Amino acid sequence: MNRLDATRRLVAGLSDEAVVASLGHPAYDLYAAGDRPENFYTWGSMGVASSIGAGLAMAQPGRAVIVLDGDGSLLMNLGSLATIATCRPPNLTIVVWDNRQYGTTGGQSTATAHGTDLAAIARGAGIASAVTVATEEELAAAMAVTRRAPGPHVIVARVEESAPVAKPPLDCVFLKHRFMTALGTADATGGGPA
Amino acid sequence: MMPEPETVSTVAAPAAPAWAQGVAAGIHAAGSREIVYVPDNPLSHVLRTIDARYPDIRTTIATREEEAFGIAAGLYLGGRRPTVLLQSSGLGNSLNALSTLFVPYQIPALVIISMRGDAAEWNWAQVPMGRLVRPALDALGIQHLTIERAEEAERTIVATAALAFGARVLAACLLPRRLTTPPPAVLEPAR
Numbered sequence: 347m348n349r350l351d352a353t354r355r356l357v358a359g360l361s362d363e364a365v366v367a368s369l370g371h372p373a374y375d376l377y378a379a380g381d382r383p384e385n386f387y388t389w390g391s392m393g394v395a396s397s398i399g400a401g402l403a404m405a406q407p408g409r410a411v412i413v414l415d416g417d418g419s420l421l422m423n424l425g426s427l428a429t430i431a432t433c434r435p436p437n438l439t440i441v442v443w444d445n446r447q448y449g450t451t452g453g454q455s456t457a458t459a460h461g462t463d464l465a466a467i468a469r470g471a472g473i474a475s476a477v478t479v480a481t482e483e484e485l486a487a488a489m490a491v492t493r494r495a496p497g498p499h500v501i502v503a504r505v506e507e508s509a510p511v512a513k514p515p516l517d518c519v520f521l522k523h524r525f526m527t528a529l530g531t532a533d534a535t536g537g538g539p540a
Numbered sequence: 541m542m543p544e545p546e547t548v549s550t551v552a553a554p555a556a557p558a559w560a561q562g563v564a565a566g567i568h569a570a571g572s573r574e575i576v577y578v579p580d581n582p583l584s585h586v587l588r589t590i591d592a593r594y595p596d597i598r599t600t601i602a603t604r605e606e607e608a609f610g611i612a613a614g615l616y617l618g619g620r621r622p623t624v625l626l627q628s629s630g631l632g633n634s635l636n637a638l639s640t641l642f643v644p645y646q647i648p649a650l651v652i653i654s655m656r657g658d659a660a661e662w663n664w665a666q667v668p669m670g671r672l673v674r675p676a677l678d679a680l681g682i683q684h685l686t687i688e689r690a691e692e693a694e695r696t697i698v699a700t701a702a703l704a705f706g707a708r709v710l711a712a713c714l715l716p717r718r719l720t721t722p723p724p725a726v727l728e729p730a731r
Contacts, residue, residue: 394610
């Protein structure tokens with residue numbers, strides 16, 4: 347499956363889930379597939395998307411949180427899987443678009459092109475629900491599992507690289523404020539909730 | 541017959557030092573109920589005090605400082621006021637998240653840094669990063685205060701948190717080794 351098509355399929359099935367996208371192609375494709383206030387697009391901090399999602403899921407236990415990560419990004423922050431396995435936010439799903447390359451930076455091979463199995467690493471870290479999917483149907487089925495079974499879930503989606511067709515707004519503060527307003531966590535008066 | 545248990549198990553743990561009690565009290569008084577941390581020895585006293593006195597504060601241990609900041613960013617987006625505890629050596633690990641996530645998105649956090657490499661340091665390997673802490677924070681526009689005495693710890697933490705969560709910026713309190721750490725053995729008289 348191609349990453350943009352898979353992202354479109356995933357977004358079409360969303361309701362009020364918060365979605366955190368890793369910088370570069372995962373964020374571009376999320377924006378192209380369907381911009382929505384509940385999307386949080388990162389423009390930097392490569393590797394940190396799964397950690398942002400973990401904190402968000404811990405803070406908002408009543409809302410499903412989906413992270414759209416990349417194989418190269420997650421490889422930068424494998425410790426995040428151990429922390430997520432320890433904290434066990436049941437409302438967290440990490441989708442890893444595994445195209446076996448650093449797609450945003452010119453297509454250099456990642457370790458997953460040479461045998462590294464991110465779902466096995468997630469299971470080894472202690473996340474029991476960690477699967478690899480290779481088709482849009484398998485992805486849809488794995489997403490359906492996340493809606494009925496407590497997480498955390500890791501879904502490694504083997505995708506083909508595809509050229510980005512759009513980019514989200516560059517105003518980071520706008521993106522943050524829109525996201526927090528959609529979640530009901532914006533604190534326009536200063537201080538904000540504890 | 542079972543042997544008598546070690547007497548140490550029946551003795552209360554020694555009270556945390558006054559500076560650590562002040563830091564913990566300040567975090568609580570500032571309304572932060574989330575601590576994300578990578579531990580070091582001085583910070584263990586803060587964490588022990590939090591566990592004992594402030595059970596309404598959730599503590600989350602991270603594998604690396606940048607990850608701790610990522611979790612803290614998510615907590616803030618979810619409506620919480622995060623505090624990050626780290627040793628200064630880990631600030632270097634965090635600079636990408638600070639400079640490309642927290643600063644441009646104006647995401648606040650109370651940052652409490654246990655210093656290495658400053659006065660009372662004995663390990664040269666810790667000195668270069670220690671010297672880099674203030675210039676790095678200055679370059680990122682992150683205000684920082686240094687707590688010099690235990691009596692001022694709580695008040696300084698609360699004031700720093702007010703800056704962080706009121707102005708929605710990162711703000712840091714530095715805990716120098718002369719505050720947190722007994723004098724090193726190198727100061728024993730030479731033989």
